[in-house]
Amino acid sequence: MKISIIGASGRVGGTTAMLLAKEPYMKDLVLIGREKSLNKLNGLKADIYDALAGARSDANIYVSDDNNLSILDGSDIVIITAGAPREDGMSRLDLAKINAKIVGKYARKISEICDTMLFIITNPVDVMTYKAYVSSNFIREHVFGLGTHLDSLRFKVAIAKFFKVHIDEVRTRIIGEHGETMVPLISATSIGGIPIDKFKEFKNLPLEKIIEDVKTKGDKIIRLKGGSEFGPASAIVNVVRCIANNEKRLLTLSTYLDGEFGLKDLCIGVPVKIGKNGIEEIVDIEMSKEEYEAFKRSAEIIKKYCEEVKDL
Numbered sequence: 001m002k003i004s005i006i007g008a009s010g011r012v013g014g015t016t017a018m019l020l021a022k023e024p025y026m027k028d029l030v031l032i033g034r035e036k037s038l039n040k041l042n043g044l045k046a047d048i049y050d051a052l053a054g055a056r057s058d059a060n061i062y063v064s065d066d067n068n069l070s071i072l073d074g075s076d077i078v079i080i081t082a083g084a085p086r087e088d089g090m091s092r093l094d095l096a097k098i099n100a101k102i103v104g105k106y107a108r109k110i111s112e113i114c115d116t117m118l119f120i121i122t123n124p125v126d127v128m129t130y131k132a133y134v135s136s137n138f139i140r141e142h143v144f145g146l147g148t149h150l151d152s153l154r155f156k157v158a159i160a161k162f163f164k165v166h167i168d169e170v171r172t173r174i175i176g177e178h179g180e181t182m183v184p185l186i187s188a189t190s191i192g193g194i195p196i197d198k199f200k201e202f203k204n205l206p207l208e209k210i211i212e213d214v215k216t217k218g219d220k221i222i223r224l225k226g227g228s229e230f231g232p233a234s235a236i237v238n239v240v241r242c243i244a245n246n247e248k249r250l251l252t253l254s255t256y257l258d259g260e261f262g263l264k265d266l267c268i269g270v271p272v273k274i275g276k277n278g279i280e281e282i283v284d285i286e287m288s289k290e291e292y293e294a295f296k297r298s299a300e301i302i303k304k305y306c307e308e309v310k311d312l
């Protein structure tokens with residue numbers, strides 16, 4: 001596979017590059033950054049090559065600045081992690097507007113160069129996925145964002161630790177915004193195939209605290225070590241692996257809705273089947289009344305932001 005990363009000089013882009021280069025299906029990995037990041041990207045390339053022999057990977061790594069995006073031609077997937085960090089006094093909408101210009105510009109240019117899949121990581125990720133979709137001429141199956149996949153993984157770990165079971169026994173997901181209004185789907189949570197609320201210990205599960213921890217996990221990691229990278233990069237590789245191996249797993253990614261779940265013209269985290277064709281199905285599940293109400297509230301907030309950035 002040929003996979004390109006725009007924003008590879010950053011934390012998430014760099015760690016994703018390292019993890020991806022070791023995957024068995026990787027043939028060509030392209031690292032893109034701004035001109036001023038070229039030294040860093042070349043250092044990253046040299047460092048990753050050192051790691052490949054032990055991993056028995058013979059992937060090729062290429063580096064380019066973003067003035068030469070034609071190198072993206074032939075990419076199966078282009079991952080966008082480029083974005084400005086939130087600064088003091090900046091609202092989420094301020095950041096959304098700045099990053100929408102960056103993501104929109106790249107999405108438009110990429111769609112002029114090649115037919116590929118766009119995988120958006122830049123925050124606010126639902127709004128950026130929408131901006132990438134409307135700025136490119138790609139079909140919606142080929143434009144998706146990391147959405148609440150990482151949040152779902154964080155929730156899964158917390159449940160496994162509480163019930164003291166192996167992580168693989170837990171099935172769960174969080175849908176909605178990758179942000180404050182995310183919605184945990186207890187109705188879709190099971191341990192060893194048994195609905196979680198059938199367990200006696202369920203009544204002691206500190207659900208509100210766990211959800212608050214999931215919501216603030218990113219901020220906590222930023223405070224403690226400057227930013228998260230292993231979690232997001234591993235979540236990104238999960239998704240890429242599904243596409244590379246045509247795994248058809250049900251993950252929770254941000255995708256463009258056109259009537260599913262009663263919603264239109266926004267991108268939001270929902271269960272999707274993912275395989276070699278990208279988003280192969282939006283899984284329009286039933287949820288409890290309370291969950292659906294919370295999901296709709298989450299969608300309203302994202303939609304407002306999408307409208308603000310649509311024509312930037």
Ligand SMILES: NC(=O)c1ccc[n+]([C@@H]2O[C@H](COP(=O)([O-])OP(=O)(O)OC[C@H]3O[C@@H](n4cnc5c(N)ncnc54)[C@H](O)[C@@H]3O)[C@@H](O)[C@H]2O)c1
Binds near residue numbers: 011013085121232
């Ligand atoms: N969706 C998720 O679950 C999730 C998880 C973690 C991080 N993120 C987001 O991913 C993005 C990257 O995070 P990070 O920790 O790697 O950040 P970072 O600051 O380490 O890296 C950002 C990258 O963007 C580039 N960049 C900055 N301004 C740019 C501009 N104007 N034009 C082009 N490129 C520019 C930087 O050079 C760098 O390569 C952020 O938006 C972050 O919020 C999303």
